[in-house]
Amino acid sequence: MALKTGRGAEAPPFLVMDVIAAANARAASLPPGAYPDSLGILRMEVGQPGSGAPRGAAEAAIRALQAGNPMGYTEAFGLASLRARIAGHYRDRYGVTVAPSRIAVTVGASGAFPLAFLAAFDVGDRIAMAAPFYPPYANILTALGMVPQLLPCDAGTRFQPTLTMLEKLDPLPAGLIVASPCNPAGTMLSPEELAAIARWCHANGVRLVSDEIYHGLSYGTVAESTAVAFSDSAIVVNSFSKYFSMTGWRIGWLLLPEDLVRPVECLAQNLFISAPHVAQVAAEAAFDCREELEANKAGYARARAALLDGLPAAGFDRIAAADGAFYLWCDVGHLTNDSLEFCARMLEGAGIAASAGVDFDRERGSRFLRFSYCGPEAAMVQAPARLKAWLGR
Incomplete structure (x- = not known):
């Protein structure tokens, strides 16, 4: 008799994790000096800063360990000192x-x-989001029995939802997820656009979830703003993974409306107990590492500029406005109608790992791919030359 499979098994895969595995395997099989630039596989598939945690954060963790701190459970919502520091971040x-x-x-x-x-x-609630989107939004919702409602966006809306688009929804969704800067396109909502969306959601009983994990990483003229400035009912998600370069420390935060504080606390107590104590110590210290973090950002900006300058000559000339984060969302419909196969060939032929667009947009992603440029700067700026040689440009 076949055993029952739970609802969670219905969640689609996060394909970029498969690309990581393929890139690791390809890197392990390369002979020394496989590429003239001696850089090996260029890792542009995942949004993981190549710099690692800032020095001050790592040193704070070392000091705590050397002092004999047992690093036990904290309160479910974290260390009081870290929560106060995050609150100060919103003020400052x-x-x-x-x-x-x-x-x-x-x-x-x-x-x-x-x-x-x-x-x-x-269960059964519909939660709207722009497409393309960060895959785990939809995958987590699906695993929880909720229904992702995709709003097709393109360059005309700068890959962001618009108020006009939301006003046409009938019936209204239970929630809306926005991200600014967004993954994969790197585009941003202006403060005025975010304010209008946040106020519309609040007035219409639509719970807004604002993903702000790429705050601190913007390069253009669009200012960063937080949804909590415009709505008392919005949920804000942020993380130490991106600007603070602390992916493997697994530390982030929620800014909650008052009505969800106790429900989330009860869930956190049961599902996670608490975030890792040592990571919380490091995260608090990371707020004092601005000079190093801004230097990292300057490196991303240089890599971004080199790619925007060099990729068009290599055949990648249809790129979304890269206001922030560290991604370039490229329309490659003139090169392929199968971005998954194209990325596999690119890894094999050019030694560049990138993410296929089907991970971010199941309907239209076959003609898009995403380059991440937060890896080592020397490797990122080499990508256009490799692509040009591979495509025979």
């Missing part, structure tokens, strides 16, 4: 006053999303 960066009691320290943003979704939505 955005001019917004938030109570530390509304802040939940989480096991990365990845741990924040299921807490937010479970507290705010019911």
Whole structure:
């Protein structure tokens, strides 16, 4: 007799994780000096900063360990000192006053999303989001029995949802996820656009979930703003993984509306107990590492500029406005109608790992791919030359 499979098994795969495995295997099989530039496989598939945690954060963790700190459980919402520091971040960066009691320290943003979704939505609820989108939004919702409602966006809307688009929805969804800067396109909502969307959601009983994990990484003229400045009912998700370069430490946070504080706390107590204590110590110290973090950002900016300058000559000339984050979303419909196969050939032939667009947009992603440029700068700037040689340009 076949055994029952749970609902969670229905979640689609996060394909970029498969690309990581393929790139690792390809790198292991390469002979020394396989490429003239001696850089090996160029890792442009995943949004993982190549710099690692800032020195001050790592040193804070070392000091705590050497002092004999047992690193036991913290409160479910995290260390009081870290929550106060995050609240200070909102005051200093955005001019917004938030109570530390509304802040939940989480096991990365990845741990924040299921807490937010479970507290705010019911099984069967529809939650809207722009397409293309960060795959785990839809995959987590699907695993929880909720229904992703995709809003097809393109260059005409800068790959972001618009108020006009939302006003046409009938019936209204239970929630809306926005991201600014967004993954994969790197585009941003202006403060005025975010304010209009946040106020529309609040007025219409649509729970807004604002993914702000790429805040601190913007390069153009669009200013960063936080949804909490415009709505008391919005949920904000953030993380130490991107600007703070602390992916493997698995540390993030939620900024919650008052009505969800206790429900999320109860869920966190049962699902996670607490975020890792040592990671919380390091995260608090990371706020004092701005000089190093801004130097990392300057490196991303240089890599971004080199790619935007060099990729068109290599045949990648249809790129979304890269306002922030560290991604380039490229329309490669003139090169392929199968981005998954194209990326596999690119890894084999050019030694470049990139993410196929089908991971981010199941309907139209076969003609798109995403390059991440947060790896070592020397490797990132070499990509156009490799692509040009591979495509015979």
